Amino acid sequence: MGWDALFASRADRMRASEIRELLKLLEQPDIISFAGGIPDPALFPDEAFRDAYQAVLAKDVAGVALQYSVSEGFPPLRQWLVGQMAAIGIPCGIDNVMITSGSQQGLDYLGKLLLSPKDTALVTWPTYLGALQAFNAYEPRYDRLTPGLGNVTPKAYADAAAEAGGRVKLAYLTPDFANPTGETMDRAARERMLDLADELGIAVIEDSAYQALRYDGEPVPSILALDIARHGDIEKTRTIYCGSFSKTLAPGLRVGWICAAKPVIAKLVLMKQAADLHSPSINQMAIHHVAENHFPAQVAKIRAAYRHRRDRMLAELARHMPAGVTWSKPEGGMFVWLTLPEGMDGAELLARSIKTARVAFVPGGAFHADGTGRNTIRLSFSLAGDEAISEGIGRLGRLIGDVTKGA
Amino acid sequence: MGWDALFASRADRMRASEIRELLKLLEQPDIISFAGGIPDPALFPDEAFRDAYQAVLAKDVAGVALQYSVSEGFPPLRQWLVGQMAAIGIPCGIDNVMITSGSQQGLDYLGKLLLSPKDTALVTWPTYLGALQAFNAYEPRYDRLTPGLGNVTPKAYADAAAEAGGRVKLAYLTPDFANPTGETMDRAARERMLDLADELGIAVIEDSAYQALRYDGEPVPSILALDIARHGDIEKTRTIYCGSFSKTLAPGLRVGWICAAKPVIAKLVLMKQAADLHSPSINQMAIHHVAENHFPAQVAKIRAAYRHRRDRMLAELARHMPAGVTWSKPEGGMFVWLTLPEGMDGAELLARSIKTARVAFVPGGAFHADGTGRNTIRLSFSLAGDEAISEGIGRLGRLIGDVTKGA
Numbered sequence: 171m172g173w174d175a176l177f178a179s180r181a182d183r184m185r186a187s188e189i190r191e192l193l194k195l196l197e198q199p200d201i202i203s204f205a206g207g208i209p210d211p212a213l214f215p216d217e218a219f220r221d222a223y224q225a226v227l228a229k230d231v232a233g234v235a236l237q238y239s240v241s242e243g244f245p246p247l248r249q250w251l252v253g254q255m256a257a258i259g260i261p262c263g264i265d266n267v268m269i270t271s272g273s274q275q276g277l278d279y280l281g282k283l284l285l286s287p288k289d290t291a292l293v294t295w296p297t298y299l300g301a302l303q304a305f306n307a308y309e310p311r312y313d314r315l316t317p318g319l320g321n322v323t324p325k326a327y328a329d330a331a332a333e334a335g336g337r338v339k340l341a342y343l344t345p346d347f348a349n350p351t352g353e354t355m356d357r358a359a360r361e362r363m364l365d366l367a368d369e370l371g372i373a374v375i376e377d378s379a380y381q382a383l384r385y386d387g388e389p390v391p392s393i394l395a396l397d398i399a400r401h402g403d404i405e406k407t408r409t410i411y412c413g414s415f416s417k418t419l420a421p422g423l424r425v426g427w428i429c430a431a432k433p434v435i436a437k438l439v440l441m442k443q444a445a446d447l448h449s450p451s452i453n454q455m456a457i458h459h460v461a462e463n464h465f466p467a468q469v470a471k472i473r474a475a476y477r478h479r480r481d482r483m484l485a486e487l488a489r490h491m492p493a494g495v496t497w498s499k500p501e502g503g504m505f506v507w508l509t510l511p512e513g514m515d516g517a518e519l520l521a522r523s524i525k526t527a528r529v530a531f532v533p534g535g536a537f538h539a540d541g542t543g544r545n546t547i548r549l550s551f552s553l554a555g556d557e558a559i560s561e562g563i564g565r566l567g568r569l570i571g572d573v574t575k576g577a
Numbered sequence: 578m579g580w581d582a583l584f585a586s587r588a589d590r591m592r593a594s595e596i597r598e599l600l601k602l603l604e605q606p607d608i609i610s611f612a613g614g615i616p617d618p619a620l621f622p623d624e625a626f627r628d629a630y631q632a633v634l635a636k637d638v639a640g641v642a643l644q645y646s647v648s649e650g651f652p653p654l655r656q657w658l659v660g661q662m663a664a665i666g667i668p669c670g671i672d673n674v675m676i677t678s679g680s681q682q683g684l685d686y687l688g689k690l691l692l693s694p695k696d697t698a699l700v701t702w703p704t705y706l707g708a709l710q711a712f713n714a715y716e717p718r719y720d721r722l723t724p725g726l727g728n729v730t731p732k733a734y735a736d737a738a739a740e741a742g743g744r745v746k747l748a749y750l751t752p753d754f755a756n757p758t759g760e761t762m763d764r765a766a767r768e769r770m771l772d773l774a775d776e777l778g779i780a781v782i783e784d785s786a787y788q789a790l791r792y793d794g795e796p797v798p799s800i801l802a803l804d805i806a807r808h809g810d811i812e813k814t815r816t817i818y819c820g821s822f823s824k825t826l827a828p829g830l831r832v833g834w835i836c837a838a839k840p841v842i843a844k845l846v847l848m849k850q851a852a853d854l855h856s857p858s859i860n861q862m863a864i865h866h867v868a869e870n871h872f873p874a875q876v877a878k879i880r881a882a883y884r885h886r887r888d889r890m891l892a893e894l895a896r897h898m899p900a901g902v903t904w905s906k907p908e909g910g911m912f913v914w915l916t917l918p919e920g921m922d923g924a925e926l927l928a929r930s931i932k933t934a935r936v937a938f939v940p941g942g943a944f945h946a947d948g949t950g951r952n953t954i955r956l957s958f959s960l961a962g963d964e965a966i967s968e969g970i971g972r973l974g975r976l977i978g979d980v981t982k983g984a
Contacts, residue, residue, distance in 0.1 A: 176778075176780055177844065178696075178715070181848070185847065216640070237827070238828045271857075275853040308585070340583075372583070406578065422644050424854070431578075445685040446681050447681045
């Protein structure tokens with residue numbers, strides 16, 4: 171039958187991610203891959219998870235782990251998160267925290283809560299591709315944040331949004347070690363973001379997926395912490411913090427959280443009840459078990475491993491990249507962002523690399539809401555060993571050199 | 578800050594379920610509850626789940642269970658479901674099956690896929706409250722299906738939908754042992770449903786949450802099976818089947834599935850990728866492990882237990898209910914639906930019952946999209962023991978008798 175005629179217009183915005191399609195093609199064993207931005211499974215605390223699932227499935231509690239539970243999430247896990255939030259300058263209560271199925275679900279729900287068709291979402295160019303995909307279902311227009319440069323004036327953003335038939339509803343940012351750039355917003359840029367948001371009267375979505383993965387430099391206060399410092403109380407803030415255990419403990423359990431003022435959490439809990447009832451009880455209990463017993467040690471372990479890989483990649487880039495190539499120097503996270511010489515195309519470079527150099531990476535164009543950024547690529551160091559980094563960056567440098575020389 | 582001004586209009590439709598609020602109030606230990614329609618945790622296969630989580634977290638596979646995975650779901654579980662579907666007359670392939678986080682998520686995604694604001698969704702009065710909550714976010718209008726009575730003419734449905742500013746997009750039904758009525762559609766009613774859907778050119782959402790829980794009588798072919806029989810091939814059907822492991826194995830893992838023509842599954846996979854990436858890898862693997870090793874025995878065990886409770890409840894109703902009260906005789910599922918004498922109000926009866934008889938149930942009005950059905954109540958027998966059923970139905974019968982007599 172003619173299904174297309176039955177689909178709502180928002181379904182047209184559901185497009186396959188070129189990047190994810192690409193990653194499937196790149197799973198050939200002789201390719202050195204810097205493409206996938208995922209945690210190294212060798213670093214998962216699998217022993218701790220074995221203990222945790224045994225504990226939550228013990229005779230006296232299995233009935234709870236396997237049963238329906240409340241939409242806001244497992245209370246002891248939310249209470250543990252209250253402690254974590256306090257430790258990073260975000261005093262709050264259990265009713266300011268809800269559990270989501272990964273922070274990706276948080277982004278989807280926030281799009282659903284805030285965006286009507288034609289409303290404007292402010293994002294950086296480039297930004298996290300998954301945020302664009304989540305918001306796309308709610309049919310917004312995008313406008314460009316340039317927090318490092320001071321942004322456009324509030325009036326210019328508001329006028330452009332009104333002209334497009336809606337209003338500015340939110341700004342979305344990954345302030346620490348962003349995917350894809352690896353860059354971190356300094357404190358002044360975060361304060362400017364809050365100034366802009368206060369003037370526009372909009373929500374700020376702070377995606378903190380990588381926040382715990384800092385390898386050096388001083389931590390910068392989270393935007394929500396600065397918002398609380400500015401207004402005195404989380405109930406007076408406009409920042410919605412999205413956290414995740416995917417990068418610290420394991421992504422396969424799909425456990426993340428949102429921390430925000432109570433009116434936001436209350437609406438999101440109703441939304442979650444209607445959308446999937448609750449995140450799996452058993453996984454929330456297992457994450458709580460592992461977090462309580464192993465979180466600081468686990469974070470220390472992955473920081474050391476990823477720091478080493480980042481250092482190696484930066485050293486090899488300095489050794490092998492030809493003149494005209496620049497890159498970010500991330501203080502944490504999983505990504506280095508390369509800017510190729512003007513006119514060089516990251517997607518074409520990848521096609522050539524797969525044929526000759528056999529090195530994989532992600533072309534940067536897909537991360538741009540407006541299709542710019544063609545001369546950029548994303549390299550991930552989270553999965554690569556020492557030899558692969560040295561060999562892969564060497565090959566990539568020679569390939570870029572060849573392209574530069576027109577060879 | 579003024580959050581209400583930032584919320585999209587769809588957020589106004591997120592309302593607390595009165596029923597769920599009510600259930601919280603009813604968790605007092607001296608109350609006999611027939612309210613919660615949830616599985617009995619004493620029947621969960623917890624030993625099998627302990628084995629399953631140990632197996633999927635074994636050293637050589639833990640990295641898969643804890644890692645990101647594909648949006649369509651764990652392939653061996655989808656393949657197992659292909660076998661299950663074939664066994665109930667639904668021949669299909671792995672690309673006709675995707676995993677959802679419970680069938681509730683399937684309903685949310687189908688609303689998102691099909692409904693634009695002002696479109697019409699056809700539902701029975703009463704219907705599953707969670708379906709109304711899921712669809713509400715997409716701002717439809719509801720019109721009434723009466724499959725047992727032959728429905729309204731296709732033209733009448735279409736005209737009313739057009740007058741409301743949209744079109745009919747879907748019909749939603751729970752054909753087997755429905756929540757809340759416990760009733761099952763006969764084959765003729767299912768065929769009439771397909772006739773109507775063919776004429777209107779709409780999707781039929783078949784919610785099969787309780788299908789495996791048949792205690793007596795002959796199984797009726799699923800609507801999707803009849804649709805395939807009619808059109809020859811799942812790719813030519815309009816029925817979207819939503820299944821769930823929540824009632825057979827355990828709800829706390831949040832694993833359900835959708836089976837439908839490939840164009841529908843392909844769109845839903847893109848939607849899921851944007852909305853939560855994938856359902857938890859580890860739970861899909863654990864469900865697969867338990868399903869492969871224990872499914873028929875587990876279903877036989879819960880059928881025997883719930884059949885006994887249903888029989889007991891029906892016998893006690895016959896013994897204790899005063900004249901003027903009627904009820905459904907479910908062949909499966911978890912619910913008996915009582916119709917009180919005309920003019921008696923289920924919500925008022927509950928308020929009085931909590932004070933005096935100390936028996937809990939769910940007033941039926943909430944299950945009606947138009948607010949009718951005030952003289953109905955839902956009784957669940959899934960959680961109650963023999964003595965509680967006898968004592969509770971006895972007290973409830975005396976209370977209704979008192980109200981009838983104006984006492």
